Structure formats: C-alpha cells, structure tokens
Amino acid sequence: MLVHDEGGPREGASTMEGQAPNAADFIDEAPATDGWLLYGHTHQDVPDGTDACSVNVGLDAWNLHPVSETTIIDWFTKANAHR
Numbered sequence: 899m900l901v902h903d904e905g906g907p908r909e910g911a912s913t914m915e916g917q918a919p920n921a922a923d924f925i926d927e928a929p930a931t932d933g934w935l936l937y938g939h940t941h942q943d944v945p946d947g948t949d950a951c952s953v954n955v956g957l958d959a960w961n962l963h964p965v966s967e968t969t970i971i972d973w974f975t976k977a978n979a980h981r
Contacts, residue, residue, distance in 0.1 A: 919944070934974065950977040 920942060935947065938956030945959040953973055955965050 945973060
C-alpha cells in the first residue's frame with residue numbers, strides 16, 4: 899500500500915544509527931501508518947526509511963533500477979531481525 903498523508907510524523911520515527919544520512923530532513927514529513935510503508939520520489943540515495951517499517955523503493959535508492967518484491971521482503975526481514 900502506498901500512502902500519502904498530510905498528518906504528523908510517522909509514529910515511532912526517530913533518527914537512529916543505520917538510518918539514511920538525511921533522515922532528519924524528512925522525518926517530520928513521513929506519513930503516519932500502522933503498517934509497512936513503501937515510498938519513493940524523495941531523491942534519497944539509500945533505501946533506509948525513518949524506521950524498520952519503511953523502505954524507499956524509488957530508483958535513486960536502488961542504483962537507478964526497479965527493486966523487486968523479493969528484494970523488498972529481504973530488506974524488511976533484515977531491517978527487522980532485531981525485533
């Protein structure tokens with residue numbers, strides 16, 4: 899599900915080690931959601947989102963190539979291994 903929401907920051911969002919280098923630039927604009935968040939068109943050059951439940955699927959984050967569903971699932975699995 900893709901979400902666009904003008905609400906407040908994504909619940910639980912915080913800048914943490916291993917986050918995107920520019921996470922602080924967009925953390926207050928990340929939509930609130932209770933599930934997984936796939937987003938793009940941010941010109942962010944890494945897939946890391948504001949937390950382990952969000953991933954940038956834009957081309958800029960994946961060497962200008964479309965990202966597969968399998969790769970996204972693998973990314974979420976790795977990002978949430980500590981939970």
